[in-house]
Each structure stands twice: as C-alpha cells, then as structure tokens.
Amino acid sequence: xxxxxxxxxxxxxxxxxxxxxxxxxxxxxxxxxxxxxxxxxxxxxxxxxxxxxxxxxxxxxxxxxxxxxxxxxxxxxxxxxxxxxxxxxxxxxxxxxxxxxxxxxxxxxxxxxxxxxxxxxxxxxxxxxxxxxxxxxxxxxxxxxxxxxxxxxxxxxxxxxxxxxxxxxxxxxxxxxxxxxxxxxxxxxxxxxxxxxxxxxxxxxxxxxxxxxxxxxxxxxxxxxxxxxxxxxxxxxxxxxx
Amino acid sequence: xxxxxxxxxxxxxxxxxxxxxxxxxxxxxxxxxxxxxxxxxxxxxxxxxxxxxxxxxxxxxxxxxxxxxxxxxxxxxxxxxxxxxxxxxxxxxxxxxxxxxxxxxxxxxxxxxxxxxxxxxxxxxxxxxxxxxxxxxxxxxxxxxxxxxxxxxxxxxxxxxxxxxxxxxxxxxxxxxxxxxxxxxxxxxxxxxxxxxxxxxxxx
Numbered sequence: 001x002x003x004x005x006x007x008x009x010x011x012x013x014x015x016x017x018x019x020x021x022x023x024x025x026x027x028x029x030x031x032x033x034x035x036x037x038x039x040x041x042x043x044x045x046x047x048x049x050x051x052x053x054x055x056x057x058x059x060x061x062x063x064x065x066x067x068x069x070x071x072x073x074x075x076x077x078x079x080x081x082x083x084x085x086x087x088x089x090x091x092x093x094x095x096x097x098x099x100x101x102x103x104x105x106x107x108x109x110x111x112x113x114x115x116x117x118x119x120x121x122x123x124x125x126x127x128x129x130x131x132x133x134x135x136x137x138x139x140x141x142x143x144x145x146x147x148x149x150x151x152x153x154x155x156x157x158x159x160x161x162x163x164x165x166x167x168x169x170x171x172x173x174x175x176x177x178x179x180x181x182x183x184x185x186x187x188x189x190x191x192x193x194x195x196x197x198x199x200x201x202x203x204x205x206x207x208x209x210x211x212x213x214x215x216x217x218x219x220x221x222x223x224x225x226x227x228x229x230x231x232x233x234x235x236x237x238x239x240x241x242x
Numbered sequence: 243x244x245x246x247x248x249x250x251x252x253x254x255x256x257x258x259x260x261x262x263x264x265x266x267x268x269x270x271x272x273x274x275x276x277x278x279x280x281x282x283x284x285x286x287x288x289x290x291x292x293x294x295x296x297x298x299x300x301x302x303x304x305x306x307x308x309x310x311x312x313x314x315x316x317x318x319x320x321x322x323x324x325x326x327x328x329x330x331x332x333x334x335x336x337x338x339x340x341x342x343x344x345x346x347x348x349x350x351x352x353x354x355x356x357x358x359x360x361x362x363x364x365x366x367x368x369x370x371x372x373x374x375x376x377x378x379x380x381x382x383x384x385x386x387x388x389x390x391x392x393x394x395x396x397x398x399x400x401x402x403x404x405x406x407x408x409x410x411x412x413x414x415x416x417x418x419x420x421x422x423x424x425x426x427x428x429x430x431x432x433x434x435x436x437x438x439x440x441x442x443x444x445x446x
Contacts, residue, residue, distance in 0.1 A: 006328060008366070010249075012445060017255050018385035025257070027383030030304040031435050037445040040409050044363050045376045045391075046446050048325035049317060050282075050341035058277070067276050087249045096281075100265025108261045109273055124276050126265045162258065162265055168328060170317040170341075171446060173378045173387060177256040191257060194385050200254045226250045 007231040009042040009171045010087055018194035025190045026151055046171030047230075052096040052130060061128050064101075064141035068124030075104025075120070075142030077218035080178070080206070083135040084165060087229030091135025097225075098128040098164040099139060106145030106157075115147050140218070146185055158185035158192065167227040178206045178223040255387065258380035262313050267345050282343030285318060285357045290337030292321025292358035297392060297421050297429040300351050301379065304436030308351035314379035314433075316342045316355060316392075323361030323370075359394065365405040372397050372404035374419075379433060389444045392431055395420040406444075415442050 020032035060067040065077060080099070084092045102108045102125070105117030109125045123142065131137050141161070148156050160177045167173070179186050186192055186205065195201050212220035263271040267280040301312040319325050320335035327340065334340070338358065346353045355375075362370040375392040393401055401407055401420070410416050418441045421429035433441045 009446075012252065014445065016251055020385055022385060025383070025385070028257075028385055029383075030307070031309075031381065031383035032304075032385075033388070033440055033443050034304075034436050035415075035440050035442075037443050038410055039445040040406065041366065042446050043365055043371065043406070044325060044329065045317065045319075045371070045374070046389075048328040050339075051327045052281075056281075061277070069275075085250060087252060089248075089250055098265050100261060108264060110261050110264055110271070112260060124264075124268065124273055126268050126273070126276060128277075162256075162262070164258075164262075164265060170315075170376055170378065171389070173315065174253060174255060175258045175262075175380055175387060176253050177259075191259075194256070195254050200251070203251070204254060204256070224253075226253045228252050229249065 006047060006168055009046060009169060010229040010231070012228060016197065016200050019196065022194040025194050028194070042169070042171050047169045049168060049170040049172070050166060051094065052166070054130060057128065057130055062137075062139045064123065064125070064127045064139060067127060069122045071122045073103065073120050073123035073142050077140070078143045079138055079140055079212055079214070079218055079220040080161060080223060081136070081138035081209075081212060081220060082223040082225060084131045084137065084225045084227060085135055086167070086227050091131070091133075092167055092227060093131055093133045093135055095131050095166045095168070096128060097131065097137045098126065099141075099161050100126040101141065101144040101161040102147055104142045104145050106147030117145065117147065143180065146183070151190055155190060156185050156188070158183045158189050163223075163225065165225055165227065169230070172227045174225070174227060176225070177204065178221075179204055180221060181205055181207045255385060257382060257385050258313070260311055260382040262311075262380060263345060266313060266343060270345055280343065282315065282341055285316060285338065285340055285342040285355070287337045287339075290320070290358045291335050292361075293427060295357060295359050295427040295429060297355045297357070297431060298352060299431045299433065300353070301346060301381070301433045301435065309381055310346055310348055310351040312346045312351070312353075312379065312381040314344050314377050316344060316375045316377055318357065318375040319360040319363050321358050321361050323363045325363070362400060367405070369405050370400070370403065371406055372400035377433075388435075389446060390433065390441055391419055391444070392421050393419045394423065394429065396423045410442055418442050
C-alpha cells in the first residue's frame with residue numbers, strides 16, 4: 001500500500017462528457033438527475049481509492065478467446081491494447097481494466113439479450129487485466145458484432161467493447177466504450193450521440209493498428225484511455241507550511 | 243502566439259448499459275468459471291474494528307420504478323477515519339479494504355451492504371467531514387457515473403459540522419443523503435435518480 005499524497009483531482013469537463021438527459025437515448029430520460037450537481041473540490045474520499053494486486057489476476061483473464069471454456073471462441077481475432085494515462089500524459093500503472101462485450105455475432109451472454117444471433121458456447125464475454133509499469137494494457141478477444149436494440153424502431157449499436165477503469169483515486173472511476181475505425185453505425189448510434197462534441201466522439205474510435213497485428217493470427221486496435229489528472233507535482237514540490 | 247496548454251482530455255464516459263454485470267459481477271449473473279469470485283464482495287473482513295452496520299435500499303428512477311439493473315461501488319474509511327489505499331496519514335485497519343461492488347437484486351431491486359461505520363475524515367482545510375461512504379453509481383441510461391454519499395442520520399452533530407453537507411444550499415435536500423437508523427445497526431436509504439426527493443449528486 002502506498003501512502004503518497006497524490007493531490008487534488010482536476011475538475012471534470014462536463015461539456016466534454018455526455019449530458020445526463022439525452023432524449024435520443026430514451027432510458028436516460030427517467031434516469032437523469034434534474035437538479036444541478038453539488039460542485040466542490042475533491043477530498044480524501046475521492047483522492048484515495050482501491051488498488052489491485054497482481055495476485056488476483058488469472059493467467060487467461062485478459063484472453064476472452066480462451067477464458068470461458070478453454071476452447072477458442074468464434075470470430076475475428078483481435079488484440080485491443082493501449083495505455084491508461086492521466087490528463088498530464090503520465091501512464092497510470094497497476095490499475096484494473098475490466099472489459100465486457102457481445103460475441104462475434106452481436107449477442108451477449110445475458111438472459112435479457114434476445115437477439116437472434118446465436119450464443120457462442122466458448123465465449124463468456126468479459127476479461128480483466130492490470131496496467132503495466134507504463135500504464136499499458138492488452139486483451140486478446142474477438143471483434144464484437146453490431147446488434148439491434150430497443151430504442152427507436154431500427155437502432156443498432158455499432159461494434160463496441162465496454163471498458164471499466166480504476167485510477168489512483170475513487171474520483172477517477174470511469175466506464176466508457178470503444179468503437180472501431182470505419183464502422184458506419186457509429187454516426188447513427190443514439191448512445192454515441194449522447195456526446196455533444198464530435199472531437200470527443202472521435203477519441204472513442206479505436207484505429208486499426210497494423211504495427212501490433214500478428215501475421216496469420218489477428219488484427220489489432222489501439223485504444224488509449226485518459227483519466228482525470230491530479231495536481232501531483234505541485235504537492236511534491238511544496239515546502240512544509242506553504 | 244500564446245503558449246498552449248497541452249493537457250490531455252479525460253476519455254468521455256459512455257453508459258455502462260444493461261449488461262454491466264457481465265463485466266463486473268459475472269458470477270452473480272450466472273457466468274461462473276472465468277473468475278474464482280467477483281471483486282468487491284465486502285468492504286471489510288470479520289476482523290475489522292468498529293461498529294458493525296448493514297445498509298439496505300433501492301435505486302428509483304423518475305417514474306418511480308425500482309432499478310433492478312443498477313450497480314454501484316462504495317469507498318469508505320475504517321472506523322478511525324483512515325482510507326486503506328493512498329491515504330497520506332498512514333496505514334488503515336487491515337480488516338478494512340474499503341471498497342465494495344454492490345448490485346441490486348435482479349428480482350427485487352434491493353441492495354445491501356454489510357460493513358463497519360466509517361470514522362470522520364478531514365476535509366482539505368482540516369475540518370472533519372461527517373462519517374460517510376462514497377458512492378459511484380452506474381446503470382443503463384446513466385451516461386456518466388453518478389457520485390453521491392451515504393451519511394448517517396444518527397450522527398447529527400457531525401453532520402451539522404460537515405463541510406460537504408454544509409455546501410448543500412437547499413437544506414431540505416440534505417436528508418436525501420442520510421441513511422435512517424432502524425435499530426441494531428441497520429440503516430435504510432434509497433437513491434432517487436430524478437424528481438421528488440431526488441438524491442444529491444456531486445461533482446467533486
């Protein structure tokens with residue numbers, strides 16, 4: 001356990017994130033708070049946070065192709081990799097990244113998913129890993145299929161993977177989704193469009209990364225994740241009593 | 243030309259969606275075999291010092307419906323007010339991990355946390371905050387995880403002095419953060435996402 005004071009969190013840019021109330025995504029209409037958030041700077045309750053150790057990670061935890069039954073899942077094999085950084089551009093080491101996704105046909109292993117596409121008996125749909133010393137992570141998985149969902153009559157989710165990320169403080173906790181370069185459904189998706197700025201949407205689109213692809217094996221996509229920054233260096237340099 | 247501020251932008255949030263349990267509590271959902279057990283099943287061990295408490299509640303939307311797909315995480319200090327990770331003031335009670343992952347019951351929507359009551363933690367200016375548990379809540383339809391806190395209605399003096407509760411301008415809304423003591427260490431609190439009795443959510 002470290003006992004380093006890492007300093008207050010940077011304020012969140014709420015215009016960059018999706019608004020809470022987004023009628024194009026209908027479920028948000030009854031689940032969005034109407035009252036303004038109570039805003040104040042971070043406290044120890046947000047600046048401290050859970051840490052996770054190597055001991056809890058199993059050998060196949062970041063291999064969604066093999067981690068369910070030990071037999072390979074069906075679909076286009078991909079590596080999803082990137083770095084977890086903070087807003088200062090520093091890699092965040094030792095943090096937990098969890099992912100979940102539909103299978104190659106676009107079907108989730110969930111009793112509430114009634115899409116026609118078949119369940120893959122060898123695909124569970126989740127994985128996890130810890131970032132390395134430079135904040136890097138990677139998963140081996142299958143590229144998830146697009147699928148229809150009940151919102152407007154003919155809404156389809158683009159291919160996507162859900163990512164849940166911890167930082168060095170509870171106030172950095174983040175869940176997001178990555179999309180895949182070139183998918184025509186991205187621009188049509190009401191959940192993507194909860195984000196108001198095109199530049200913010202663009203950073204959720206993982207580019208094809210042929211440098212990391214493995215010949216005759218799998219393609220790769222690169223997705224960097226940025227967590228809230230901290231006024232760390234200020235505190236490191238601060239003299240006693242200042 | 244002015245110098246540029248070359249900070250990166252935080253990755254935009256997206257909803258956790260209806261299938262968040264596949265990723266975060268697969269065993270509870272009935273997907274065994276990937277992980278030995280789900281993470282964050284309890285924030286304390288039997289060895290934890292302090293007053294044992296249980297908190298139950300529901301998450302309710304603006305139409306009065308109880309969410310059965312809500313999932314939230316909690317983060318708390320030990321009974322002496324020390325956080326178990328990254329706390330600059332020193333080590334916490336080893337019986338307290340501080341973090342829990344809480345899923346509403348898939349049939350009833352009721353959730354439950356078994357823990358110890360946290361101690362008071364200082365605000366940045368040194369004043370003490372009242373005992374509280376930090377909450378981060380996600381669900382289908384929630385575009386960015388909601389931050390709130392659970393305080394306790396039997397900590398009247400500490401609540402009165404808490405600099406965070408003191409910043410809530412509409413005083414009648416403070417009650418939305420107070421878990422109500424039912425006796426024997428049992429507390430009850432609902433999170434209301436919208437409308438009448440809407441829970442105070444924070445930007446911190």
